[in-house]
Amino acid sequence: MKGNELRQAYLQFFESKGHLKLDTFSLIPENDPSLLLIGAGMAPLKPFFTGKLVPPCHRITTSQTCMRTGDLENVGRTARHHTFFEMLGNFSFGDYFKKEAIHWAWEFLTEVIKLDKNRLYVTVYPDDQEAYDTWHKECGVEESHISRLEDNFWEIGEGPCGPDSEIFFDQGPEHGCDDPNCAPGCDCDRYLEIWNLVFTQFNKMPDGSYEPLQHKNIDTGAGLERLASVLQGCRTNFETDLIYPIIEATAKRAGVTYNDNPNTDVSLKVIADHARAVTALISDGVLPSNEGRGYVLRRILRRAVRHGRLLGIEGIFLTPLVDVVVDILGPGIKSIAEKKDFVKRVVQNEEERFNQTLEQGLELLNSLIDTLAAEKATVVPGSEVFKLYDTYGFPWELTEEIASERGFTIDHEGFEAAMKEQRERAREARVKEDAKVATP
Structure with a gap:
């Protein structure tokens, strides 16, 4: 069935x-x-x-x-x-x-x-x-x-x-x-x-x-x-007809084979799951942003893009997967079928924006970790985590995930302190600007 x-x-x-x-x-x-x-x-x-x-x-x-x-x-x-x-x-x-x-x-x-x-x-x-x-x-x-x-x-x-x-x-x-x-x-x-x-x-x-x-x-x-x-007699949910066609499409684009390499399989499954989530969220009216539901969407979408890079995929690849998701879920979920074109436009715009900064951000993070490793450190400073977030649009969770893969943790307290300082600077700037506007 x-x-x-x-x-x-x-x-x-x-x-x-x-x-x-x-x-x-x-x-x-x-x-x-x-x-x-x-x-x-x-x-x-x-x-x-x-x-x-x-x-x-x-x-x-x-x-x-x-x-x-x-x-x-x-x-x-x-x-x-x-x-x-x-x-x-x-x-x-x-x-x-x-x-x-x-x-x-x-x-x-x-x-x-x-x-x-x-x-x-x-x-x-x-x-x-x-x-x-x-x-x-x-x-x-x-x-x-x-x-x-x-x-x-x-x-x-x-x-x-x-x-x-x-x-x-x-x-x-x-x-x-x-x-x-x-x-x-x-x-x-x-x-x-x-x-x-x-x-x-x-x-x-x-x-x-x-x-x-x-x-x-x-x-x-x-x-x-x-x-x-x-x-359907599947070992995992990912091998059902509700998800596996997305894995097949991604594997074909990446030139890899599913069930051949454990690390490759993880990335294929992450992308398949996240493609479904991104499509459903946008079709229900969630748009990428830096807070609330929009941040959940942006984080998931960027995580999928990053796993595409781990598979060796260059350029836009998540946007075409929306078609595969709609083919699977559209017959049972009206909103997903009706909003396909809109979803693709939003995904492509966000994917293009993130691709512009992803490579440089990854290069900086990996270089930073190499330096820290040479110094026998095991923690990425909060200020550096904030810099990646503020300058390159890296969610701290993504930095943490990449760092963890190399045996590092991140300084959460330092990151939060840097975020607080930024909010204070932004508040002071608004107060000064308001004062200028109010001055006759």
Whole structure:
């Protein structure tokens, strides 16, 4: 089953269960200052969960685009980390609750996409006996395939939260570790989490307290890329038809072969992930800048360009990848298909600007590190990090990443001090300029 077919099958299944299908919401949160970007399938629906707004239907299903950059350095180095991904979800606002959510998840996995029941495992919150009994007594899941874990409580910032139940797919011992007690929840790749059912009962307040919700709700999320990797028999999400064509296009441009060199593979996967993220962000109205969402976009885009250089690619290469991304995601995400030409113009402009300074900046940084290494130093001074940022447009994170590859750290405090000095100089300059304007 192709990725687009899987998305459609999920949405149609829950439509058959009385859910209203909604298009994906923008990655830019609407009237939610607690979030920089949408990072979970339920995030755009928070007002419905809290009761602030009345939902158009008490049962909703979506495939929501999401962005997370908290562990950017892991992208390309693991099988599952992404900045951009899609979360399949079915939601209930004061309508059905645990039993229906569990039964429908099981039905979709075992009857619609026909996963092997013997390879499915579930976890529940230790105190949630109702969820345990529903899985075991009603769905027929063996007790040996059910675990109670303290981690089964879902929350993301302020808003709706509650105990959850996760579903795992056993990829086989060849993906596992040497721990004889390896089980769902282990950090190895054997048991892959593919679905999370959140039984939303509380609202997390700004002060960290939890208030019971007036109506119990259901918030579920199934990673589209992860489910696709299981159905398509892929080792990683990057080898599914949702991402791999981007890797193929980049490898062809670079004249390299995927799965031939670990370092090359990392760069190919970083570029593939970041091309999807950049396309989605710009299509939703985010533009490159030095702050907020624009900075997230600029950082990701420039990181992709830098990995292109590591592959030996010269000139513009990220812009043409937008076409590949749109071919993959456009059938399921209207905004991406509709904004293709605009996205390409923005990417090309930013890519050209960064290429003008990248080579010189890299040369200066590598020369600096060579000098520091000769002096037996291991830290890049904050003033130098600031100079690269201020003069050459190098995000400090990019400097840190390059330095780390050569065994160096950066002086964060020194960088912040230099930034503070610059802001003070800028403020004083504005005051003087305002004084001149005000002088008769």
